[in-house]
Amino acid sequence: MDPATIIGIIIAFAAMFAMLMLEGASPFSILLPSPMIFVFGATIAVAVASGTMKDLGMCARGIPKALLGRKPSVASRIDALVELAGVARSEGFLALEPYAQEEEDRFFSAGLQSLADGVDGEALRQQLEDDIDTKAAEDKVPAKFYTTMGAYAPTIGVIGTVVALTQALENLSEPEQLGSMIAAAFVATLWGLVSSNLMWLPIGARLGRLSELEVQEMNVTMEGLLAIQEGSQPLLLEERLRSLVPSSELAPKRAERAPAEGEPA
Known part of the structure; x- marks a missing residue:
């Protein structure tokens, strides 16, 4: 789980x-039900109208x-591919079938199964690119x-403000309520921008x-x-795959990693 979005939204509202x-x-001055219902409800409705029910x-x-x-952990995937390259070179492609059956990622599993089934390179590339x-x-x-x-x-918020201001201007005979009604009208614009x-x-x-x-x-x-x-060699494969990914998303190379406890240095 990567909580970046949750953290960011919470900090923004805070x-x-x-x-x-x-x-x-008062924070409660902007928590008005009518403009919030209109802004959120109408926004979702017009977004649904711009697509299909299946999209919803x-x-x-x-x-x-x-x-x-x-x-996704690209570094872990590279490690897995390097390990499987060694298995394929020493035991053959058929030895990859158990790994395909155990793999939870559907894309990776299907690719390994195709290797085990002997699918040729061009067909395999086409299959994976289509996926x-x-x-x-x-x-x-x-x-x-x-x-x-x-x-x-934002536009829906403006519409809500215009509707509310129209209602406010119909009550000019009650000036003591006019200020609060105008303030409440602009809450719709606020929630349009905020949402x-x-x-x-x-x-x-x-x-x-x-x-x-x-x-x-x-x-x-x-x-x-x-x-x-x-038939790529595992070490060459690791170098090639690491070159496809920004270094900030990669773990140290196997040769550069500190040995685990109990392993020889």
Whole structure:
């Protein structure tokens, strides 16, 4: 689990409420049900209207992924591929079948099974590239959905403010209530901006980033599997795969790691 999104959103809302209190206002002054219901409800509705009902199910699953999603470990995948390269060179491709059956990652498992089944290199590359393209296309749907919500929310907030101001101007005969009604009207604009910039856009960007990392891991996996099929040596394979990934996302090389307790230095 990578809690970056949860931490960021909580800090952003905390900063907003802290500003209110420092200005001498009550945080409850912006927690008005009517503008919040309109802004959140209408934003979700127009985002749904811009897609399909099937998209809605995919997007609903995007919230838990954005908040609790696991960041792929490319370093662990490279280690696994290097180990399997040694197995394939010493025992043959058929020895990879048990590893394919034990592997939880569907993409990695399917690739290993294809190696064990003797699929040729061109067919294997086509199979893996198709899986990667499909994954990237699927991930774009929820990311675009929340980005679209972020684009709609400020305008919907303005609409809510205009509607509320219209109601306020109809009550000019009651000047003692006019100030509070105008202040409440602008809460809709506030929540449009807040929900867009503190919620929907960060969630959309987070889903896009997780997709990038997952596709990166899949590309590294594909190159590793193809290299294993070509009979690449484990050490050469490790160097090649590490060159495909930013150094900040990699663990030290095996030769550079400190020996574990009980291992010879």
